Every structure is written in structure tokens, then in C-alpha cells.
Amino acid sequence: MKLRVALAVAFIASTAAAASTNPARDAILAALMTQAKQEDPTFTSFSADRGAALWLADHTGGKVETPSCTTCHTKDPTAWGQTRALKPIAPMAVSRTPDRFTDPAKVDKWFVRNCKTVLGRLCTAVEKGDVITYLSGK
Amino acid sequence: MARFAMALGALLLFARPALADGGFQVPAGAEAETIQECGACHTVLRPLTHKMIEWRAIMDDLSDHMGEDATLPEKTRADIEAYLIANASDGPNTRHQ
Numbered sequence: 001m002k003l004r005v006a007l008a009v010a011f012i013a014s015t016a017a018a019a020s021t022n023p024a025r026d027a028i029l030a031a032l033m034t035q036a037k038q039e040d041p042t043f044t045s046f047s048a049d050r051g052a053a054l055w056l057a058d059h060t061g062g063k064v065e066t067p068s069c070t071t072c073h074t075k076d077p078t079a080w081g082q083t084r085a086l087k088p089i090a091p092m093a094v095s096r097t098p099d100r101f102t103d104p105a106k107v108d109k110w111f112v113r114n115c116k117t118v119l120g121r122l123c124t125a126v127e128k129g130d131v132i133t134y135l136s137g138k
Numbered sequence: 139m140a141r142f143a144m145a146l147g148a149l150l151l152f153a154r155p156a157l158a159d160g161g162f163q164v165p166a167g168a169e170a171e172t173i174q175e176c177g178a179c180h181t182v183l184r185p186l187t188h189k190m191i192e193w194r195a196i197m198d199d200l201s202d203h204m205g206e207d208a209t210l211p212e213k214t215r216a217d218i219e220a221y222l223i224a225n226a227s228d229g230p231n232t233r234h235q
Contacts, residue, residue: 083178086181087177112207113209116207
């Protein structure tokens with residue numbers, strides 16, 4: 001019994017550590033931080049709260065069918081989403097999909113595509129860093 | 139004569155890849171790229187469901203793909219297009235089967 005609890009605690013601790021310290025994700029965030037500081041030299045840190053606000057808000061400027069990130073991803077980052085063409089999308093929360101935000105090409109591709117679709121423009125480095133920070137904590 | 143030889147050489151150069159294995163050569167991994175990239179958003183249609191000219195039109199207009207910007211890096215786009223065209227309903231890998 002004790003062993004089982006200890007194993008469970010160790011497992012939870014290890015997944016929590018994996019979620020917050022993935023070197024590939026840290027490198028992506030570091031690159032975004034560099035860009036963010038170029039855009040604004042006084043910028044200091046990404047914010048999960050700002051990321052959540054952007055993620056959950058209804059926007060104008062993009063396609064009317066997709067006013068929000070949550071249109072496809074749902075309001076719960078730990079839940080599966082669905083594309084407009086009905087394909088399932090694995091949860092965006094890093095706790096559920098641990099390899100989220102670890103492939104720079106994939107991250108670039110989907111931010112370009114989805115920011116255009118939802119916002120009608122590209123996202124800034126700050127916005128991308130905020131969203132990744134939000135979803136990494138979920 | 140020299141010009142003829144060069145023309146023949148050029149013809150062989152371009153014809154060879156297309157004729158490998160008796161069919162149109164598709165870049166390695168193109169089928170997997172097709173399944174991954176197209177399948178990320180929608181059900182992957184089999185190449186046989188369209189003619190070559192239809193696939194070319196679709197793959198030439200990815201910035202407005204069913205109203206969505208589905209732009210891909212050029213190499214990925216070209217690989218997928220080659221796979222779809224080669225195996226289209228009237229494609230070179232389909233016709234003689």
C-alpha cells in the first residue's frame with residue numbers, strides 16, 4: 001500500500017517535472033522571449049493569465065466561423081477538440097499531451113495558420129509565449 | 139548533331155525518374171506526409187478520388203483551401219502534390235493497372 005502511494009506520488013512528480021522542464025519547449029520559449037524583447041526592450045516575462053485571456057476570448061478580424069481558439073479546442077484545455085472538418089485534436093494541455101510545444105516547426109505552422117484564422121493576423125511573440133505558458137501549466 | 143545529342147541527353151535525364159519501376163516516381167515519404175498534413179484537419183481522400191488536374195488545382199491554392207489558409211512549406215507541398223497526381227484516377231501510376 002505504502003509502495004503504491006509512493007509510486008503514485010513519484011509518477012505525478014515526474015510528469016509534473018516533465019511538463020515544466022522539457023528542454024525543447026524551454027528552447028522555444030527562450031526564442032520567443034528573445035523576439036519579445038526585440039519588440040519591447042522592457043518586456044520581462046510571459047503570463048499564463050494573459051495567455052488564458054487570449055485563448056478564451058472571442059475575437060474579430062478572423063473568420064466568423066472561428067472567433068476563438070476554443071471554437072475548435074474547447075474551453076477546457078485538457079479536453080479533446082475537433083477541427084471544423086471533424087477531425088479530433090489532442091488536448092492542448094501539456095499535462096495531457098506531453099509533446100505539445102516541443103517541435104518548433106509544428107509550433108510555427110499552427111500559430112501562423114490559427115492566428116490568421118481566428119485573429120486575421122499573425123500573433124506576436126508575446127502572445128505566443130503567453131499561450132504556451134498558459135497551456136504548459138494546464 | 140551535338141544539339142540532337144544534348145536534346146536526347148536532356149530527354150533521358152528528365153524521363154528516367156518518371157519511368158523508374160515502370161511508373162511515376164514519388165518522393166520517399168510523400169504518402170506519409172500526405173496522411174499527416176491533410177489528415178491533421180480532415181479525412182484524407184485517396185488520390186484516386188480526383189483527376190490530376192483537380193489535385194493540381196487544389197495543391198496550387200492552399201492559401202484558400204475550403205476557406206482556410208492551409209499553406210505548407212514548398213517541399214512538403216510539392217511532395218504531396220507529386221503523390222496525389224501520380225496516383226490520381228487518371229494518373230501515370232493508375233492508368234495501366
